[in-house]
Amino acid sequence: MRIGIDFGTSYSAAAAMVNGELTLIQFGDAYQFRTAVFFPEVVPNPDDFRLTPALEAQVDTLLLSMRREHPQVSEAQRCRDAIRVVRRQWMEEQTRVAAASIASFQDALFGEDAVEAYLVEGTGHLIESPKSMLGYRLDPPVRRIIVSIAAHILEHIRLTATRQLGVPVRGAVIGRPVEFRSSMGPAGGEQALELLREAATIAGFDEVSFLEEPAAAAMHYHMSLPERQLALIVDIGGGTTDVAYAELGGGLEPVIHHSWGLPKGGTDLDIGVSLHSFMPHLGKDVSPVPVHHFVEAASVHILPKQREFRRQNYRLVDEPFGSRLRSLQQLGATTRLNRLAERIKIELGAQARAGVDLAFIEKGLTIEVGQPDLLLAAEDFLQRLRRLLAQARDGMVEMPRSIFLTGGSSRSPLLQESVRASFPGVAVVAGDPSLGVVSGLAAASSRTARGCTGLCLSRKDQSAALARPLASVRGGISTAGNECPREE
Template identity: 50%
Template sequence: MRIGIDFGTSYSAAGAVVDGQLQLIRFGDDRQFRTTVFFPLRMPDIAQFELTEQLHEQVRALVAGAKRDQSQELARVQRLREEAMQRPAHLRADALALVPTVRKQSDHEMQRAAVVAVRRQWAADEVRKAMEAGADVQNALYGDEAIEAYMASGTGHLVVSPKSMLGYRLEGGAREALLRISTQLLRHIRTTASAQLGTEVRQAVMGRPVRFRSSMKEAGGVQALEILTDAAHAAGFDAVEFLEEPAAAAYGYHRGQAAASRTLILDIGGGTTDIALADVGGTAPAPVIHGSWGEPVGGTDVDIELSMRGVMALFGKGVTPTAVHRYYEASTVHDLERQNNFRQASFKNVEAPYGPRLERLQLPGHTVRLNRAVERAKIGLSDQGRVGFELDYIEDGLRARLDKERLQDAASPFLRHLGELMQRAKADLPNQPDSVYLTGGMSRSPYVPAAAKEVFPDARIVTGDASLGVVTGLAHAAAAG
């Protein structure tokens, strides 16, 4: 059995075509689940790091090596400078310009860098040991159940949106940890699908963005696909193929269109925004994809901006001298490193009530709880003028209030990226599309169709299934293959 899998930044889903009929896999009572996993096992806390004698020895070895390397480099540069000075006068300036400049590090800087390197390796080793223990794998929870369990227990390890980390440089054991997490999520999908369909699921067509979020440009996308491929095989799939998500959405839209048309597919998810130009509908067995464009921005970026611009003032942003990046760390729940940095920060010297509020926000589960509330407020503001939510887990009587104007302000950077992406696609098109088909969670926002209409004024705007447009297409693509 071959299924389609939408492994999303915010939500994941799966489906198959059985006897000509689409069957979406149910995860509990829902046809999708948050791409979140909870391991009921306390993972290493970087705050527990201590320099034992063995680790001190590692630091000393790193410092000694750094001093040796620096001495050799300084000596090399000095030789080059002396050789340049021996050149004829008319060639000397050019020769000196080719001599590299080396900044000499102090002993203190070398010591600090060595401690950072040792701490990073210690954390990677502790993660590896915890992951190899196996208890977390056997007892993993997924989706909203994972979030509730994490907030209730106050222990364990919650991973939100692992897809958003796949394209970033992964140091130490981070790649192995992310591979195991992705494997667990894909195994959850495979076993759930197998149980519902009554047959062993061993093959899949998986959606992928046009461009992954990445710190390594194209190499990040290559790494992301490698990790997902390895994870799929480890999860029990014998074969996995990838299809760009807007192309997948075109498969789903194609089947319901009696008349052929040239359509721009606009898929806006939690982490990425993707476009494809396709001929859909009519008698063709499948859509014809003419091109694709992508930008690694999406709904989570609006959530972060809404939190930063509409909520973090309650925690002292713009009021106290607390560094702005601390608030960004608290708002970015899918970034494990930033979340860890926020939990380690000290706010003891921040004036009341903001210092105590930040300390409460550091408690397990509270940044996730705040993020969920902001996300719900964003959705609510699609058809309401004002939305409020309680923050009584931070302080009795504390309440956040957001309105459409604040949301529009928070969405402005995303809308700028969206407009630029659509203009780039428009410039590449030989002919303008007959229609623009919208899918993905962010397509529910009223400012998205307005933005599409501004760039493509003559096109018909078609609103598709915001949650299931991509997985529906993936299921049909899997059946066609």
């Protein structure tokens, strides 16, 4: 059985076509879960201590020196002391090993439960949005951890789908952004696919292919269109924003002409809110603390940046900023602050002002934020979004008849307005913000299962592709100008 998997920066979902019907996989009582995993701190159990031959040898060595140094102490007492020392060293070693191998823990929690457990327990490890890190330069140990985390999540999806569908799930079409978030340019995108493929194999998938997320959303929209039309798909997610220009509907095959990607999304708005509205209260721009410290603190999804922030010493920073920054260095505090930034962003979509209580930073510290603040915080993203849409508009031979808007961030009135303003007069169709992509991936997975291949996109030579007559390529899904499938 093959399923479609939307392995999102913020939320993940899965679905399959069962007897021609879209079947969404349920995670708890929802059709998606936050892409977060929590590994509890494994505290070694002192009762597991046994005197192995190696540990006995350590006790003997200690006894030898104790006999020399404390001849007045009885042999029974020296023996007890030596065992106590060896036992303590054993506990320390167990703790060290446990902390270093978080990715192998079996008691992982997923989604909101993961974040909750992390914030409530105040110990353990929370990894949110591992997708954001796939395209970054990673040291071998971090690379291993990220692959392992992604594998845990994909396995969670595979096993949940297997249970619900009642058949073993072994194949998947996994969504991919047009452009991954990357610190290495296009090489980052290649690495991201390599890591995802590796993770999927560890998770028990024998057969994996990738499909661009806006192409998947296009496929979903396609199925709802009785008449043939040119359409623009805009998927504004948590980590990336993807656009596809396609000819859809009318009972014919969908044709994707071109796609464009921006490796920014809703999580960048959260960072914007945090930097613009929260961080000045912790000393940004008003204390000598360099601005990059605040960026590192706000970048909750980039583990090396978080580590860097927690390593700083703020003892000599003037009050109240020194104490506030030290509070923010406590385990879970940056996650909490990021959650509040996301909440503010969402609330300001519906109301003029919103307040947050930062008691976990300092008792009595509250902040009020208004819509103009959100506008300023979002300015950089809005500019990039406008540029992306202008690029798409300039690349089209004909204006689309409709724009299909999906992705969680498409709920934002600010972003909806920005899309409308870039295409005046074009009808905007609001798709399901959360399920547009996964529904298309499910359709693609069933086509692949029937021997067809995934949707293909023509990106390398767009003008040539647009000049060509629309090509219907093998397997029932069409492409304009590329070889099919576009499977990396």
